[in-house]
Amino acid sequence: MHNTTRVPCRHLPSLRLKPLALLGALLLPAAASAAPDSAPDVRDPAEVYRQVCAHCHAPDKAVGPEITIAFPEAAWEARGNYIRMTVRNGRAAMPAFRAAKISDPELEALIQALVSGELDDAPAQGGEE
Amino acid sequence: MSTTQRILPKGVSEADFDAALARFREILGADSVLTESDQLAPYTKIMMAGDDADYIPSAALLPTTTEQVQGIVRTCNEYKVPIWTISTGKNLGYGSAAPGETGQVMLDMHRMNRILDVDAEVCTALLEPGVTYQQLYDYIKEHDLKLWLDPPAPSAIAGPVGNTLDRGVGYTPYGEHFMFQCGMEVVLANGEVVRTGMGGIENSSSWQVFKWGYGPYIDGLFTQSNFGIVTKMGLWLMPEPPAYRPFLIQYQDPEDIEEIVDVLRPLRIAQIIPNAVVIVHTLWDAGTHVVRKEYYDGSDSIPREAIERIKADEGIGEWNVYAALYGTPEQIEVNWKIVEQAFGASGKAKIMYGEEAEKRGGGFEYRSALMKGDMNLQEFGLYNWRGGGGSMWFAPVSQAKGSETRDQTELAQQILGKYGFDYVAEYIVGWRDMHHVIDLLYNRQDPEETQRAHDCFAELIDEFAKRGYGLYRTNTEFMEQVAGTFGEPLREVHRTLKNALDPNGILSPGKSGIRQ
Numbered sequence: 001m002h003n004t005t006r007v008p009c010r011h012l013p014s015l016r017l018k019p020l021a022l023l024g025a026l027l028l029p030a031a032a033s034a035a036p037d038s039a040p041d042v043r044d045p046a047e048v049y050r051q052v053c054a055h056c057h058a059p060d061k062a063v064g065p066e067i068t069i070a071f072p073e074a075a076w077e078a079r080g081n082y083i084r085m086t087v088r089n090g091r092a093a094m095p096a097f098r099a100a101k102i103s104d105p106e107l108e109a110l111i112q113a114l115v116s117g118e119l120d121d122a123p124a125q126g127g128e129e
Numbered sequence: 130m131s132t133t134q135r136i137l138p139k140g141v142s143e144a145d146f147d148a149a150l151a152r153f154r155e156i157l158g159a160d161s162v163l164t165e166s167d168q169l170a171p172y173t174k175i176m177m178a179g180d181d182a183d184y185i186p187s188a189a190l191l192p193t194t195t196e197q198v199q200g201i202v203r204t205c206n207e208y209k210v211p212i213w214t215i216s217t218g219k220n221l222g223y224g225s226a227a228p229g230e231t232g233q234v235m236l237d238m239h240r241m242n243r244i245l246d247v248d249a250e251v252c253t254a255l256l257e258p259g260v261t262y263q264q265l266y267d268y269i270k271e272h273d274l275k276l277w278l279d280p281p282a283p284s285a286i287a288g289p290v291g292n293t294l295d296r297g298v299g300y301t302p303y304g305e306h307f308m309f310q311c312g313m314e315v316v317l318a319n320g321e322v323v324r325t326g327m328g329g330i331e332n333s334s335s336w337q338v339f340k341w342g343y344g345p346y347i348d349g350l351f352t353q354s355n356f357g358i359v360t361k362m363g364l365w366l367m368p369e370p371p372a373y374r375p376f377l378i379q380y381q382d383p384e385d386i387e388e389i390v391d392v393l394r395p396l397r398i399a400q401i402i403p404n405a406v407v408i409v410h411t412l413w414d415a416g417t418h419v420v421r422k423e424y425y426d427g428s429d430s431i432p433r434e435a436i437e438r439i440k441a442d443e444g445i446g447e448w449n450v451y452a453a454l455y456g457t458p459e460q461i462e463v464n465w466k467i468v469e470q471a472f473g474a475s476g477k478a479k480i481m482y483g484e485e486a487e488k489r490g491g492g493f494e495y496r497s498a499l500m501k502g503d504m505n506l507q508e509f510g511l512y513n514w515r516g517g518g519g520s521m522w523f524a525p526v527s528q529a530k531g532s533e534t535r536d537q538t539e540l541a542q543q544i545l546g547k548y549g550f551d552y553v554a555e556y557i558v559g560w561r562d563m564h565h566v567i568d569l570l571y572n573r574q575d576p577e578e579t580q581r582a583h584d585c586f587a588e589l590i591d592e593f594a595k596r597g598y599g600l601y602r603t604n605t606e607f608m609e610q611v612a613g614t615f616g617e618p619l620r621e622v623h624r625t626l627k628n629a630l631d632p633n634g635i636l637s638p639g640k641s642g643i644r645q
Contacts, residue, residue, distance in 0.1 A: 051263050052285070055286070062510075090171070092512075092517055092574070096173075098172065098218065101239055
């Protein structure tokens with residue numbers, strides 16, 4: 001759901017999908033498969049928020065201010081401009097994020113989702129913590 | 130004549146630069162060659178105490194393939210255009226995503242972000258430079274692989290390739306990242322591609338498992354250097370252990386650092402405690418979630434009285450040791466007894482894990498996450514300690530000996546105090562060495578304070594070098610000065626290699642103080 005799977009690049013080694021031989025209980029990973037994988041071209045706003053923003057801005061992290069609270073519609077444009085400027089230029093402790101990391105279409109969708117409150121219930125972090 | 134203040138690479142005419150840009154557009158497509166100021170703005174944000182005007186790129190290139198990187202360097206050679214390579218560009222406090230000097234073209238590898246291979250049997254990965262820890266973490270979870278990563282504190286938004294190439298560290302047993310690197314693909318300045326280790330053998334299955342290959346081992350030449358552009362890198366991943374016990378040991382007196390290190394050293398060397406342990410000072414442990422002005426609002430160094438209040442109010446020690454045990458539950462029980470016995474001998478240590486440790490006021494929760502390779506950016510809370518966005522990591526290496534640690538701590542506190550800054554520090558314990566990592570935090574929006582931070586950092590470098598302490602890594606503002614502390618013979622070797630491998634000096638000029 002997070003990353004798309006792509007066909008291996010032509011000169012890359014094929015992926016190894018063999019099951020594990022069990023050599024005892026100590027420190028062995030489970031049998032697994034894996035395939036070449038890259039970040040998708042355009043991630044949806046919740047995914048960008050989870051991968052990048054939430055680590056600092058989620059309420060339980062409190063490293064940066066909470067950013068998912070909805071704004072009145074009349075303020076969306078101004079708030080959006082502020083977010084765009086902050087993301088691209090950084091601000092004090094906030095790093096700048098380049099288009100290579102959050103593309104322009106991703107940023108525009110993220111802004112819309114943030115100002116409208118769509119991400120207000122976004123999970124603080126993925127994985128299995 | 131130009132009517133605008135166009136930024137050009139040093140020594141490159143406008144006509145040649147335009148010709149190079151046209152070539153770059155042919156190679157990458159117009160959308161992947163950035164020249165507009167709003168596109169380049171993210172490449173100018175720095176946290177170190179340098180002049181913003183010294184770190185402005187002339188353009189940025191966003192390749193997605195090795196072949197494109199080859200085309201770029203060939204063009205750079207033709208027009209003598211210098212490029213500065215970044216991967217995820219989140220080397221915050223070390224130079225971030227900014228160039229080494231104004232005018233350089235950014236070679237931004239972030240879009241080369243494929244996870245090429247993960248082998249769950251031999252626990253290896255082959256990655257491109259743009260892969261982030263978060264991306265690899267998600268991949269491992271999605272495929273239900275029982276493998277752990279070893280992220281540095283910026284974890285999620287940084288990446289394994291860039292961090293390893295800068296010889297960064299993490300907090301699991303795989304904490305010394307370059308030690309767990311295996312095999313590279315490198316584009317040389319002449320456009321040729323070389324694979325290191327076993328990678329030169331066609332169809333080798335050993336590229337990611339046997340580091341040394343045949344003949345001279347050269348992977349180190351491509352770390353903290355500007356001798357080539359790494360387009361693929363192998364690394365080893367840690368198998369998830371059956372059990373894991375993070376723990377916290379607190380000491381209350383400043384001089385206790387000596388005892389901590391001397392007790393810890395044999396446990397680390399013998400791998401009883403296998404991970405990259407941290408010994409965290411009060412202000413670092415508090416600084417990830419406490420704001421300085423709650424305790425002290427002066428512009429000088431925070432006084433001892435305020436530090437004692439923080440310790441009492443927040444439940445934090447003067448020194449806070451975060452470490453972990455890994456293995457089967459039985460192994461952990463055996464090793465835990467050894468740890469308790471060793472640290473309990475003097476009666477000074479408070480040793481705890483589980484709920485007891487969680488209730489303390491420091492960073493147990495996020496440290497526990499990092500020591501098992503989870504994504505966590507809580508450490509960025511340090512940037513709120515003083516505020517204003519200024520941060521530089523001063524990171525001298527020491528032996529893991531108590532006497533040396535105490536000497537370094539006192540010297541650092543003395544110099545930081547002279548300039549009005551706080552000792553916000555931790556030691557990261559390797560097998561026999563320690564990285565003494567000090568975050569020089571300052572208000573970058575205050576020019577006077579920024580200048581003071583600059584002077585302080587310069588004095589720290591010089592005074593530590595006089596006592597025989599060198600830095601393991603530094604930011605772009607001070608690379609030249611730090612290179613000088615390692616002596617002219619080494620610099621001459623670097624220069625000779627540079628001239629041989631990159632005769633036009635197009636790759637990251639000035640990286641680690643290396644130029645033609």
